[in-house]
Every structure is written in C-alpha cells, then in structure tokens.
Amino acid sequence: MKLIYADNAATTRVSKTALDAMLPYFSEEYGNPSSLYTLGQKAAEAMANARKIVAECIGAEEREIYFTSGGSEADNQAIVTAALLGKRKGKMHLISTTFEHHAVLHTLQRLEKEGFEVTYLDVHKDGVVRLEDVEKAIRPDTALVTIMYANNEIGTIQPIREIGALCRSKGILFHTDAVQAIGHIPVNVKDDNIDMLSLSAHKFHGPKGTGVLYCKRGIMLTNIIEGGAQERGKRGGTENVPGIVGTAAALKESCDHMEENAIRTIALRDRLAAGLSKIPHSVINGSMEHHVPGTLNMCFEGIEGESLLLLLDAKHIAASSGSACTSGSLDPSHVLLAIGLPHEVAHGSLRLSITEENTEEEIDYIIKSVTEVVEYLRSMSPVWDELEKGTIKHVI
Amino acid sequence: MLYSEKVMDHFQHPRNVGKMDDADGIGEVGNAVCGDIMRVYIKVKDNIITDAKFITFGCGSAIATSSMATEMIKGRSVDEALELSNKAVVEALDGLPTHKIHCSVLAEEAVKAAVKDYYDKNGIAYDKELFKDCENCEDCDACGNK
Numbered sequence: 001m002k003l004i005y006a007d008n009a010a011t012t013r014v015s016k017t018a019l020d021a022m023l024p025y026f027s028e029e030y031g032n033p034s035s036l037y038t039l040g041q042k043a044a045e046a047m048a049n050a051r052k053i054v055a056e057c058i059g060a061e062e063r064e065i066y067f068t069s070g071g072s073e074a075d076n077q078a079i080v081t082a083a084l085l086g087k088r089k090g091k092m093h094l095i096s097t098t099f100e101h102h103a104v105l106h107t108l109q110r111l112e113k114e115g116f117e118v119t120y121l122d123v124h125k126d127g128v129v130r131l132e133d134v135e136k137a138i139r140p141d142t143a144l145v146t147i148m149y150a151n152n153e154i155g156t157i158q159p160i161r162e163i164g165a166l167c168r169s170k171g172i173l174f175h176t177d178a179v180q181a182i183g184h185i186p187v188n189v190k191d192d193n194i195d196m197l198s199l200s201a202h203k204f205h206g207p208k209g210t211g212v213l214y215c216k217r218g219i220m221l222t223n224i225i226e227g228g229a230q231e232r233g234k235r236g237g238t239e240n241v242p243g244i245v246g247t248a249a250a251l252k253e254s255c256d257h258m259e260e261n262a263i264r265t266i267a268l269r270d271r272l273a274a275g276l277s278k279i280p281h282s283v284i285n286g287s288m289e290h291h292v293p294g295t296l297n298m299c300f301e302g303i304e305g306e307s308l309l310l311l312l313d314a315k316h317i318a319a320s321s322g323s324a325c326t327s328g329s330l331d332p333s334h335v336l337l338a339i340g341l342p343h344e345v346a347h348g349s350l351r352l353s354i355t356e357e358n359t360e361e362e363i364d365y366i367i368k369s370v371t372e373v374v375e376y377l378r379s380m381s382p383v384w385d386e387l388e389k390g391t392i393k394h395v396i
Numbered sequence: 397m398l399y400s401e402k403v404m405d406h407f408q409h410p411r412n413v414g415k416m417d418d419a420d421g422i423g424e425v426g427n428a429v430c431g432d433i434m435r436v437y438i439k440v441k442d443n444i445i446t447d448a449k450f451i452t453f454g455c456g457s458a459i460a461t462s463s464m465a466t467e468m469i470k471g472r473s474v475d476e477a478l479e480l481s482n483k484a485v486v487e488a489l490d491g492l493p494t495h496k497i498h499c500s501v502l503a504e505e506a507v508k509a510a511v512k513d514y515y516d517k518n519g520i521a522y523d524k525e526l527f528k529d530c531e532n533c534e535d536c537d538a539c540g541n542k
Contacts, residue, residue: 304431306455314408324431325455344428380413381453382435383428
C-alpha cells in the first residue's frame, strides 16, 4: 500500500521542479562560486539568480538575502545579532513567546545565561499572541522582539504585520521565524515591517540543509560561522550551490501556485477536521481562524500519542505527535502546554500536516484509520476506563 | 528502527490485553501526567498465577512491556512473580531504547502492586520493604527519569 504522508510540517517531498533545478549542480556545474574560471562563475551566476528569486518572493532586496544551513541557523544568527547590537547600547531585554521553535527558545536561554532578560509572552488558549501584550512588554531597554510567523505544531498565524509596525515605531528590531509560513501564505518583509526573517527550504518542497536569513539593509549581522568572504562575509563556508538553487526553484513554484494550493489544501484540511471531530472527547488545538492551510493538531482524551503514531504507521500513515514519548522527555510538547492543555491531554496529541498533493480518498482513509486506532487504544487504556466510569472527569 | 522486532510484535499484538472482572489482585502504577499508566490483573489459585491481564495508557514500549510482563508471570508462583525484574522484561524483549527503560520499571512495579493487592485482600502477611511506592513520578527515581 502507498504511504500517505501527512507530516509536511516536519518536512516535505522535494518537488520535481526543485530536483531538476538542482541536479546539474552536483556533477556538471560543480564549480566553487568563489573561483574565477568559467565553471566557478557559472555556479556564482546560479546563486545570484537564486538570490534574486528568493528576494522577489518575499519582497526583499537581493543583498538582504543570506543563505544558511537552514531555519535554525538563521534563527540563531538573527537573535544573536540583535542581542549584541542591543548590548552595545545597554539594551539587554528581549521579547518572545512561550511557544517558539527550540532554535529560538534555546538561543534565548543561552543569552539569558549571558545576562540578557527575556519576556516570554503568553499565546493564550487560541495560540495567538496579542498585540497589546507585546506593547505592554516593551521597555526602554528592549533590543529585540522575536515572534514566529506561524506555529509549527498547531499552525496558528501571529499578527506579524501589526507587531512589526509597533516595533518599528519604537525603534526595536523585529525578527520572525517564518519557517512554517513561507511558501504557504503570503509574506512580504516590507509590508509586514520585518527586520529579520528565517526560512527553511525543506518546508516548501525544497531540499533539507538549506535556509535563508533575510536581514534588512543597515543591520550589521554578527557571524555564527566565521570563514571566508561568502555571503558578504557574514556566513563563512563554501555555499551549498545545489541546495541554494533548489531553494529558489521550490520557493518560486510554491509562491506561483500559492493561492490555488491553499484553496485545495484548506478544503482537504477542513474535511479532515470535520471527520476527526466526530471522535468523542477530541479537540482541535489552536484557533482555526488564523491558520496555515495544511496543519491540523488535535488531542484525543485517554490515549497516548506515540502508540497512536506507531499504529498509524502500520496503516501506512505518517504523522506526528507532541506526546512526551515522542519528545524524548517526560514532558509533552511545550507548545501544547503553552496553550493551556493539561499534561494528560497533551500526551494524546496528533499533528497531521497535509498539502495540495493529498487526495480526498487519502483524507477519508486517515479519518477512518485514526478513528479506529483511537477506539482501540481507548479500549485498553486505564485512563479511558476511569473517564468512562466517571472516577476522573473529562477535560475535553 | 526505534524498537526491536519483539517489542513491535508485543506492541502490535499485545498478549493478555483486557480487563478481568474476577481478579484476585489488581495493581495500577504510573500517572497520566507522565504519560504512562499500567494496570495489571492477576488470578491466583494455590499460590500460582493462573491468569494475568493488563490495560495500559502509554507509548509503544509501555504496551509491549505490559504484554511481556504478564506473559512472564503466568503459570508462576506469586513469589516468583515478585522476583520479576525490569531487566528480565527488557531482555525478553531484545532490549529497549535507553529513554524507554522506565516503561519496564513500571511493568515490574505493576506486577508487584497486583501481588501486594492480592496479599492485602487475602490477609497474607508480607515484608513492606518489598513494595516501593510508585504512585507518582515525583517520589520515584527508580526509572532514572528524574
């Protein structure tokens, strides 16, 4: 049986367009872009062209685009840059949210150890940060606001344009981790008042190991990787030319078809949500009003996520969960805890992230399979037994 | 793969799964906050465990260790069941990933809790030292998860 891939928020299949664009740069046009001879310069041209495409897709200028090894590196560099710029002016306060990606959270935690103070904003039950909360948190010594564009686990979109405008009016740098947004919803760094933005190619059918940091002209980047003169001296290391070419090809393809893809994906996702919501004592996590097209996150009471995933895998469905057992620690996903779910409910979470490539038949098969597996796991769950007997109360 | 073939077999086709209405002893350990709860039922005749069943809320290895532990105590004497170690369960499953070892500890504790319940219900005297409190993760460092 064919695999039904429903974990596109984790990674995506490389599109044929992206793969075809990349292939010549492995063994034919393999030159180093820093080399002066024709082979090298051809690679340099391909990279320049890719930079132009990426810049156009997000409304930036070419010289504001820095290619990195991915979203995590871009997050690290953006946050460290803003922190060090702030420190020079005695500004040691940073603002973020409780449900950021670990590339952001762990960078902030490191800075806290170095004397910075971080305010982590509440994201409320709907998984959306409030503009007034950002405004209240801003202090005279605030150096940076970093808030993700869309959450990776629950898919909620944040009021980025408004937050960007607020930061600009206060002269505070604004970074957004847009890894889950780029290629799926319209993002324009100028219109959205963004100073720095991170993106990752493999989330929109590009290759893994490549990403981009957009950094507004005039902001002096701090290097994370020291080395040669690559990326205007801000990111050492010979460039991943095939990866960069693939990033641009995948991004252009995603942006060219964004609207039609979104319409189709949203219809599929709504069908999925409607079908799975029929399972008793289930809940959709995060507001569906402000949402990326493909992601659906739900909790099912009385079951644990890892066993759900393994049984879905046996039915050839690839999905993800925020349970402790899938995180490798005792705590379930920090995102689900951030939106106020109790631990025992968060353990029973399922994230399905689909694309326009999924079919209605696949969606119906997922609904049927998840319903069966949840029912089976509940039949052997002491928690469900007690919920049914009423010795413990249903939360959802 | 994360799990051995044996773990996957016991997870996908768990032995002895289900509730037991006429159990002589019932033991439940773990808590939902941590993500694992096991309930083991035993039927005892002439000091021999004639049947064992379980229901478990938890990950693949929690279900697999419950399945294996109940298999391992069936037909054994109550005293032998008390000697079942988490290590023996892990070995019988051809190993568990390091961060899943606590599941086997829970399985050992669930069996012990069921035996303790059987002793209590039948007024059989026992050494209290044999039974550690595994009611919640906070008080327990047996599994190394703290």
